[in-house]
Each structure stands twice: as C-alpha cells, then as structure tokens.
Amino acid sequence: MNGRAVAAWSAACLLGVLLSTNPAYRVLVLAAVLAAVLAGVGWARSRRLLAGLGLALAAAGLLTFATNHLGGDVLFELPAAVPLAGGPWTLESLVYGTSFGIALAAAALAMTPLSLMLETHQVVDALPAPLARTGAVLAASLNLVPSVARSFTAIAEAQRMRGWRPRGPASWGEVVVPAVLTAIEDSIQLAEAMEARAFGSGPRTRYRPPAWSAADGAVAAAAGLSLALLIAARALGLLADWHPYPYLVLPVITPLGVAACLPLFVPAWLWRSPV
Amino acid sequence: MALASLECLSYWYPLGQAPALTGVDLAIEPGLTLVAGPSGGGKSTLLRVLNGLVPHFHGGRIAGAAAICGLDLVRTPTRRLARHVGFVFQDPERQSVYGLVEREVAFGLENSAVSPAAMPDRVDRALARAGALHLRGRRLATLSGGERQRVAVAAALVLEPEILVLDEPTSQLDPAGTELVAGACRRLAEAGSAVVVAEHRLQPLLSSAARLLLVDEGRVGTGVARLVGLRRPARDRPTLPAWQLRGIAVGPGPEPVLDAVDVAGGAGEVVVLMGPNGGGKTTLLRCLAGLLRPLAGRVERGPGRVAYLPQDPAALLHRPTVREEVELTLRRAGEGEGAGAVLAQLGLAEFAERYPRDLSSGQRQRAALAAVLAGSPAIALLDEPTRGMDGAARRALVGLVEALRGRGTAVVIATHDAELAAEIGDRVLAVEGGRVVEAELAPPPGAVTVEPMLAQVPA
Numbered sequence: 001m002n003g004r005a006v007a008a009w010s011a012a013c014l015l016g017v018l019l020s021t022n023p024a025y026r027v028l029v030l031a032a033v034l035a036a037v038l039a040g041v042g043w044a045r046s047r048r049l050l051a052g053l054g055l056a057l058a059a060a061g062l063l064t065f066a067t068n069h070l071g072g073d074v075l076f077e078l079p080a081a082v083p084l085a086g087g088p089w090t091l092e093s094l095v096y097g098t099s100f101g102i103a104l105a106a107a108a109l110a111m112t113p114l115s116l117m118l119e120t121h122q123v124v125d126a127l128p129a130p131l132a133r134t135g136a137v138l139a140a141s142l143n144l145v146p147s148v149a150r151s152f153t154a155i156a157e158a159q160r161m162r163g164w165r166p167r168g169p170a171s172w173g174e175v176v177v178p179a180v181l182t183a184i185e186d187s188i189q190l191a192e193a194m195e196a197r198a199f200g201s202g203p204r205t206r207y208r209p210p211a212w213s214a215a216d217g218a219v220a221a222a223a224g225l226s227l228a229l230l231i232a233a234r235a236l237g238l239l240a241d242w243h244p245y246p247y248l249v250l251p252v253i254t255p256l257g258v259a260a261c262l263p264l265f266v267p268a269w270l271w272r273s274p275v
Numbered sequence: 276m277a278l279a280s281l282e283c284l285s286y287w288y289p290l291g292q293a294p295a296l297t298g299v300d301l302a303i304e305p306g307l308t309l310v311a312g313p314s315g316g317g318k319s320t321l322l323r324v325l326n327g328l329v330p331h332f333h334g335g336r337i338a339g340a341a342a343i344c345g346l347d348l349v350r351t352p353t354r355r356l357a358r359h360v361g362f363v364f365q366d367p368e369r370q371s372v373y374g375l376v377e378r379e380v381a382f383g384l385e386n387s388a389v390s391p392a393a394m395p396d397r398v399d400r401a402l403a404r405a406g407a408l409h410l411r412g413r414r415l416a417t418l419s420g421g422e423r424q425r426v427a428v429a430a431a432l433v434l435e436p437e438i439l440v441l442d443e444p445t446s447q448l449d450p451a452g453t454e455l456v457a458g459a460c461r462r463l464a465e466a467g468s469a470v471v472v473a474e475h476r477l478q479p480l481l482s483s484a485a486r487l488l489l490v491d492e493g494r495v496g497t498g499v500a501r502l503v504g505l506r507r508p509a510r511d512r513p514t515l516p517a518w519q520l521r522g523i524a525v526g527p528g529p530e531p532v533l534d535a536v537d538v539a540g541g542a543g544e545v546v547v548l549m550g551p552n553g554g555g556k557t558t559l560l561r562c563l564a565g566l567l568r569p570l571a572g573r574v575e576r577g578p579g580r581v582a583y584l585p586q587d588p589a590a591l592l593h594r595p596t597v598r599e600e601v602e603l604t605l606r607r608a609g610e611g612e613g614a615g616a617v618l619a620q621l622g623l624a625e626f627a628e629r630y631p632r633d634l635s636s637g638q639r640q641r642a643a644l645a646a647v648l649a650g651s652p653a654i655a656l657l658d659e660p661t662r663g664m665d666g667a668a669r670r671a672l673v674g675l676v677e678a679l680r681g682r683g684t685a686v687v688i689a690t691h692d693a694e695l696a697a698e699i700g701d702r703v704l705a706v707e708g709g710r711v712v713e714a715e716l717a718p719p720p721g722a723v724t725v726e727p728m729l730a731q732v733p734a
Contacts, residue, residue, distance in 0.1 A: 119373075119374055119375055119378075120373055120374050121373045121374070121375060121378045132385075136372060136382075136385075139372055139373055140372040143371055143372060143373070143374060144369075146416075147368050147369065151587070151590060154585045154586070154587065154590065155585075155590055155591060157561070157564075157566045157583070157585065158583055158584075158585040158588070158590075158591050158647070159591065160566070161564060161566070161581060161582065161583035161647075162582075162591075162603065162604050162607055162646070162647065163604070163607025163608060164607070173593075174593060177593040178590055178591055178592060178593040179590075181593065181632060182587075182590045186369050189364065189366070189369045189370070190369055190370065190372075191332075192328055192332055192364070193362075193364055193369070193370035193371075193372075194372065195328065195331075195332055195353045195354055195357070196326055196328060196353060196357055196361075196362040196364075196431075197357055197362075197382055197383040197386060197430065197431070197434075198354050198355075198357035198358060198383050198386040198387050198434065199354060199382075199386045200354050200386070201354035201355060201357065201358075201386055201387060202386075202387075202388055203388050204385050204386060204388060205384070205385055205388045205389060205390065205391055205394075206385060206391060207377070207378055207381040207384070207385055207391060207394050207398075208391060208394075208395075209391065
C-alpha cells in the first residue's frame, strides 16, 4: 500500500468536512470514511477507536447543545443562574452540535488508515525528500510509544505494590514523574543510537522508493477527483454553507456536491481484502 | 595494526568534578576484546569514545589524543565515525527506529546516502553476518530479545565498519538469546573484524577473547579472569506455607499464557522461576502479586506485605534522595524501622543523601532494591533482579535475599541467571510452553571474576 495514495485520500476527506458546514456532505464523508476504515482495518481492530469517536461525537454535540443557547425552537430551559448550561436548550443547537461532532469524527477517522493500515516506514516514505530526516525522527518517536506505555504500566504497578493509591491528581506524580524521566532517558538513548548509525551525516536516500499498485493509483485518482470537484463546487457556490439559526432549515444539496463526495467511497471497495 | 589508539586520554562529563576516564593508553586490534569492570567504572564511557559519542554527543572535556580508524576523535563527529565503528546498545528496544527488520537494518545506509539499488544486497549481507538473514521480513515486535539484538548487530554491521562495539548486549537475554549474540560476535572476530564487547557475564565469550580489559575508576588495564566456585549452604525445608496457586490459568489478555498452574512456596523459602524470554515468568509473578487477575483458579497468600521488584526497578525512583525513597516504602508499609539498615546492607550509606537518578547504573539499581525491599515483607517477588547488574550490586542482592529469607520472607525470583539460581534458590520452577513444573536445582557453576594484572594497570 502506498502511503501517498492513503495520504491523498485522507486529505480529500479532511477537505470534504472542512470546506462546508453542510451536514449532508459531512454525513456522506463520514460514511465513506467509516466504510473504508471497516474495509481496511476490520471491525475487531477498529471497534475501540470507533466507540471512542462515537463518545467524542456525542460529547461535542452535547457540549454545543448545553452551552449554545441560540435558536428559536426551545426544547426546555434551565435557570439562568446555572453556569454555562443555564438558558434555553434549542433544537437548532442540538442539530448544529451533532453536525459539528460528525465533522470532528470524520476528520479524526480519515487519518486512522495512516496509523492502522501503514507501517511507520510507509508513512515516512510518503513524505517528500526534504522532509525525510524529519520523517525518520517521527518514525523513531512512534517506535518509542509502545515502550513508554509499557514503562508507565510497569511503574504504576510497582508503585501500587509500594503502597501508592491513586487519590486525586497530585497522587499521580509518583507514577507520572518517574515515567516521564524514564521516557526522557529512553529518548536520549534513542538519539544516541541514531547518531551512532550516521543519522544526520548528510543527504539521505530511501531503501525502496514507495511502489504504486493499480489499487493505489485508483485511490489517489479518486482522491484527486474528489478534491477537484470539492474545490470547483465551492468556487461555483454549489457547496453552500448551512446555518441552522435562528430556525432550523434543511441543508441545500447539489449534484456536484454529492458527486464530489462519492469518489471517497472507492477505498471501501478496494481495501476490502487484507492489505 | 591498531584500528583505534588512545593516548593518555582523559575525559570529564559536563559538570563532572572527577574524570570518567583517566590517562587511558589503549590500542584496539582485530579480534575479540572483552571489557569488564564494575558499574560506574567507565566501561560505557570508554566504549563511547570509540565511536565519538564521547565527547560529541555527551559534551564535556577531553584531554590526550585518540585516533579511530585513522580519524582524529575530536575533529570527527560521531555521524562520520559511524561509517567506521558500529555500535550496539544494551536494550534492543531503545535503539530501533523502524518496525520492520529489513528497514531497521537499512537505516544506516539511508543515512549514508547509499544508492537504493545497492541497499538490499548490503542488508542481506549484514543480516547473514549477524546470523539473522531468516528474520529479514519480520516485524521487530514479533522477535525475541535475542533475535532483536542480532538485528541490532546487523544494523551496526550494515555500514561495514572496521570496529564493532557492543555495550552489554546480552544483559537482558535468556541463555538461548545470549548464545545467539555471542555466536555472532565470535564469528565476526574470527573473520578478522575488531569486536569490542563490554559485559558483566563473561562466560559465553571468554574462551574466544583475544584480550580482556578491566575498567575501574576510569582507569583501563589488562584483566585476568578467574573462576570462583560458589558454595550453597545446606538449608532446612520450610514448613509454613506462604503462598499457593491452585489451578491457575492466567495471561495479560483473554488467552492464558500459563494454564493449570499448581505451585506453592513457604515462608523463608527462595523459589526461582526459570525459562525463556516470553515464557510467562513475569505473568506468574504479576498474578502472585495480585496485579493480574487469573482467568481461572485461586491465588492464596498469607498475611503481610508483598514487595514487588519490576524488571527495571530504577525506573521507579523519583524522590529527591535515596533515603527518602526507602522511607517512603517503610512509611507506607507502616514499618517503624529506619532506612539506615537496608542502606548499609546494600552499601549505600554514603549515597543516602544523593539524588538517585544521578547515581551510576549499578548504584541506582541498588537504590531501587533498597526502595522496594526495605522492611519485612511477607512475600518478595523479584523480576530479573540481576539484569545489567555488576558484581557488587549482585552480591548486595544475594545478601539482601539471604536476610529476607532469615526473617521468614517467602522469595520468588524470575531470572535467567543460573548462578544466582544455584547460589540462593531452594527450588527451581521451569516456566515454559504454558506450564510450570519443578526442575532440578543445578549445582553452582561458579562465577567469573576479573582482577587487574597489576603490572599493566596505569598508576
């Protein structure tokens, strides 16, 4: 799998949810992203992530619903004395918050194939040559993450055996401080190891330039097409924003807007088999 | 002909009052050079001089002269010396950049701008020299410790260096993994490379070494290896049970790593768990500690505190002084005794007011031992306690375990260290293939110590 093809698709999805506040397009992009992730990553590996994103979506919607007291269709009202949540709770805020949550979830999910479907080196290879050194540092940092997580767990367990109990944020210092100090020491050790392997000695080359398969080409072409149509629709005013206030109105849906989102479903079909 | 030569070289770390190396005169030639000495004595500093990490990465002051493969040490940065000197660190997990073996090995070639067309052959050659060609397409995360360390050796060899330096490469490996890495070192040395290895456990490489260096208090001299016989005092079998696992199935996930485990230990008894990396020793200890809930069966422990020493105990340290680390444990355990006794027992009295993370690795490890095992725990669980330990720290550990045994503490030790098992173990349990079975306690094999050849140690 080619990292650049995946990155192009992720970028097209991001643009799809960022270019317009229209919830219809956001739902379409979220559906494309969800289908692609389920096809490429599978339910078992993605279910925790999806559950987390579902929670984030609900939290974003609820926060907007609770704090944004605009709109004419009042569902109920809390006393004004209640901090932040006091005032009218409106249907418009609820719908707007949900739309915002969908955009957030789609944007976050669009980036997951980069971490769940690609090896670290594939992501690094997707970067342009001038960023290759930065990419290597990024890859090394990502490689440290599992050992930092393991170290945190081991320290928490060992401190618990010394009688530590989590009681309030301050008590976590006994775990967080040694974990951070250990992570810093590990990072210095890794930097030392990279230096000892000629890192930074001059221009770099790549072990194997990333290969392009027909499927990668199709994904990149679909992403390019989607990007072009999205920009064209926006320029022509056919990707109109949607404003739910003061009263809820249905979003305007145009054929060009829908056509711009549809190519984003291509990976859902191409990534069905194991990658 | 010497590939590296150091002339009257002294080195001070930044803010260091005393030199880490003092007047070192040394020539590194083809063949295997073993470097021994206590922790904090200057072994790692000496090794880092050979590829320029000292002084270029660590800073500090340097005096004297050093030429590495014809290059002046002070004028040549590490990233350039890396093409002549390969370096393998202690922990394979803390030196890898990529997740795939062949990419990991190729990292040095990418940094040196070797043409992509030439890379696959060189990667294969390096993997073959390290005895790891069969691992080429594997993910690092799926490899054992020994396999990962061999990949690290290949990654160092890929630039075809004249000198290969390894800093305690086998300290975290089981006997099989140790033999894999030691075998790779032997083959390289026999093929004419200069291989420099610093180790605490010398046996696997001693017979192949062309020379043995002893580094202590920053001075480098020739060492003489001596086999010291170990004596194991006869002991009575304990009568009071302290812990028992009945029909235990346990694992970190939904699948058990260990199944149908029925074992028990008594008060004042030292039970040693042995087996390969990944066999389930840590899982068993965590289950016994109550940190891991069994999938089936029952864990029974007598009353009293359980002390648990993790694999990297030094990672725990966070208090401003060593004394405060010990006092924290004692205060939490509600034990009235002072910190002085355990600090003295571990030879840490003079470091009691020092910041623990400023100590040398061996001293730091002893500080962690004191912090975890202070007081009178009913059960002490020790996970790979001799990992990376020098002789002094090891002796301190043995003394502490004997003291715990004397106080009736039930001790369970997971280790690869056959000498430790033979020296202080009452029983050995083999943990392998999902099962835990009683194993024969081997007689103490003896330990290798290194003493200075007095005539050659610089004054």
